[in-house]
Amino acid sequence: MYGTGIIRGLRITLKNLLLPSRMFTLHQYPDRKVGILWLAQNADINPLKYVLANPGKSIRAIIGLETVEDRQPKHPRFRGEEFTWYEQRCTGCASCAKYCPLGIIRIVTEPSGNAMPEGEKYGIEVFDIDIGRCMFCGLCVEACPYDALHLGSGFEEGTYKREELVIDIDRLRKSRKKPSTWFRPQLEEKSYDPGIGRDVDWTEAGRHESPSSDDQAAKWAKR
Amino acid sequence: MPIRTEPVTINLGPQHPSTHGVFRLRVTFDGEEVIDLEPVFGYLHRGTEKLAEERTYTQIVTLTDRLDYESAMSNNLGYVTALEKLGGIEVPERAMYLRVISVELQRIASHLVFTGFFLQELGTFVTMLMYCFRERERILDLFEMLCGARITVSYMRPGGLTQDAPSDFWPALNDFLEDMPGYIDELEELITRNEIVLSRTRDVGVLDPEVAIDASISGPILRASGVQWDLRKADPYEIYSEMDFEIPIGATGDCFDRYIVRLQEMRESVKIIKQCVDKIPDGTVKTDGAFFMRPPEGDAYGCVEAPRGELGFYIVSDGGISPYRCKIRSPSFINTTMLRDMIVGGKMSDLIVIFGSLAVNMGEVDR
Numbered sequence: 135m136y137g138t139g140i141i142r143g144l145r146i147t148l149k150n151l152l153l154p155s156r157m158f159t160l161h162q163y164p165d166r167k168v169g170i171l172w173l174a175q176n177a178d179i180n181p182l183k184y185v186l187a188n189p190g191k192s193i194r195a196i197i198g199l200e201t202v203e204d205r206q207p208k209h210p211r212f213r214g215e216e217f218t219w220y221e222q223r224c225t226g227c228a229s230c231a232k233y234c235p236l237g238i239i240r241i242v243t244e245p246s247g248n249a250m251p252e253g254e255k256y257g258i259e260v261f262d263i264d265i266g267r268c269m270f271c272g273l274c275v276e277a278c279p280y281d282a283l284h285l286g287s288g289f290e291e292g293t294y295k296r297e298e299l300v301i302d303i304d305r306l307r308k309s310r311k312k313p314s315t316w317f318r319p320q321l322e323e324k325s326y327d328p329g330i331g332r333d334v335d336w337t338e339a340g341r342h343e344s345p346s347s348d349d350q351a352a353k354w355a356k357r
Numbered sequence: 358m359p360i361r362t363e364p365v366t367i368n369l370g371p372q373h374p375s376t377h378g379v380f381r382l383r384v385t386f387d388g389e390e391v392i393d394l395e396p397v398f399g400y401l402h403r404g405t406e407k408l409a410e411e412r413t414y415t416q417i418v419t420l421t422d423r424l425d426y427e428s429a430m431s432n433n434l435g436y437v438t439a440l441e442k443l444g445g446i447e448v449p450e451r452a453m454y455l456r457v458i459s460v461e462l463q464r465i466a467s468h469l470v471f472t473g474f475f476l477q478e479l480g481t482f483v484t485m486l487m488y489c490f491r492e493r494e495r496i497l498d499l500f501e502m503l504c505g506a507r508i509t510v511s512y513m514r515p516g517g518l519t520q521d522a523p524s525d526f527w528p529a530l531n532d533f534l535e536d537m538p539g540y541i542d543e544l545e546e547l548i549t550r551n552e553i554v555l556s557r558t559r560d561v562g563v564l565d566p567e568v569a570i571d572a573s574i575s576g577p578i579l580r581a582s583g584v585q586w587d588l589r590k591a592d593p594y595e596i597y598s599e600m601d602f603e604i605p606i607g608a609t610g611d612c613f614d615r616y617i618v619r620l621q622e623m624r625e626s627v628k629i630i631k632q633c634v635d636k637i638p639d640g641t642v643k644t645d646g647a648f649f650m651r652p653p654e655g656d657a658y659g660c661v662e663a664p665r666g667e668l669g670f671y672i673v674s675d676g677g678i679s680p681y682r683c684k685i686r687s688p689s690f691i692n693t694t695m696l697r698d699m700i701v702g703g704k705m706s707d708l709i710v711i712f713g714s715l716a717v718n719m720g721e722v723d724r
Contacts, residue, residue: 139552139554142551146543150488208501209498209505210523211502212501212505212506213504213505213506233415235416235419269419269509270506270509271511272505272511273416273511276519285505317519317520322523
């Protein structure tokens with residue numbers, strides 16, 4: 135009989151509309167509009183009291199001008215933009231450049247600029263990553279033998295020009311040290327979450343124990 | 358003397374919302390009836406096979422993500438299966454279980470996309486698409502936990518996986534497995550007995566089993582025609598031989614059967630994942646292999662049952678760090694070859710329904 139399908143469909147639609155477990159989640163992004171109830175709940179007072187205390191903010195909330203910053207929740211393993219790079223850990227071996235399927239990493243080193251003792255390390259002059267062509271496969275991170283390069287956690291890198299997408303060494307030095315835990319089990323063991331966590335120091339980011347400055351000094355003294 | 362009428366030739370696509378990408382159908386109509394049809398493809402050709410010849414074996418995994426971008430996990434598995442055959446690489450057992458879990462999740466996700474778009478092409482604007490994509494979101498979230506990406510996963514490596522599943526993956530997976538049968542019931546209640554869907558899809562685009570076998574059609578389209586052929590049973594790879602599941606087959610091979618077979622396959626996939634979660638052993642997920650691996654000279658063909666059919670990779674090695682030749686047998690491409698036989702003689706309104714029921718992915722057709 136024609137028509138029963140529509141009734142069944144309406145029943146399911148109604149169920150999805152009313153049951154809280156089946157509701158569609160709506161993410162207003164990056165600014166989420168909030169109402170008076172949310173503001174009052176956040177300030178932890180009665181909504182009526184809140185309206186009396188902040189009439190200006192309440193009116194703004196009613197006409198939809200009060201917003202909070204909302205971010206899509208991401209898993210710590212999310213392979214995001216803004217590579218996290220630790221200059222102290224990097225030896226300039228260019229494994230990442232070699233492993234990159236697209237060849238978008240360029241590294242220029244100079245042998246004289248030793249920052250670490252015993253000549254274990256090249257000074258790095260150029261470290262360019264063209265994230266305009268990067269597909270975030272993470273092979274460079276997988277390749278890095280010293281855990282110097284990590285994937286980042288952001289995904290909001292919109293620019294107007296392609297050359298602004300080329301990350302150079304200064305930007306890598308200055309960028310926030312919030313690495314993704316992808317292929318970095320040592321960060322996962324600490325249950326580190328780049329979304330809420332703090333910046334990670336270069337001594338904590340590696341798989342191996344790094345010598346303290348005292349140890350290094352002792353090593354030098356012995357020799 | 359009556360006025361002479363002429364057939365009308367129309368270009369459907371390449372930029373058409375119903376062609377799942379850039380695909381062009383040159384259709385000749387006589388009124389409402391389709392009298393000739395010529396599929397034209399190649400608009401999305403990226404030269405994956407040629408690109409693979411100058412990448413190392415591990416780097417090619419990233420290329421396979423982009424073949425069938427709705428089932429990247431299956432593509433990864435197809436490639437590494439061929440490579441492991443070629444190099445004789447042993448895979449740890451835990452890695453095999455995780456591979457099967459991720460591949461079956463991908464199968465559910467891919468079939469959900471099919472269901473949504475199939476109903477979209479029947480005219481339900483975006484209602485079904487939203488229902489299906491809500492469920493699919495949860496699978497993509499699980500993929501994000503596993504490998505940090507949602508679509509282009511690059512999760513598998515020759516000899517295992519990139520890394521083990523995180524600790525919060527298992528509770529999320531169990532939650533999903535509990536909810537998924539209910540979701541499928543809901544989809545079935547919405548679609549399967551709906552009179553409009555039935556009248557639009559029953560006895561439309563019938564494909565006979567003999568014709569399907571001759572044209573080497575594979576996957577749900579072949580099974581909808583009533584042929585019980587599934588590589589997971591016929592030539593078990595990974596740990597499918599230990600799994601208990603059934604192969605749903607259709608009765609007549611029309612568009613409705615192609616839909617119902619996929620819906621049943623989702624249920625079977627949930628069953629397989631549940632068994633995997635119960636049985637999964639502890640241990641490592643990766644063998645220590647060289648990044649620049651050099652498999653011995655020779656060739657190997659590895660194939661898996663991807664959501665759209667048999668996905669095969671034929672790799673020829675000359676002993677170097679990159680393959681001499683990498684041929685991809687993509688199911689969508691082979692399945693498209695029977696389009697003309699199915700559509701010609703039908704009505705104009707059936708054209709998009711039949712094409713939609715094939716669930717062709719253009720990234721895979723053109724490679």
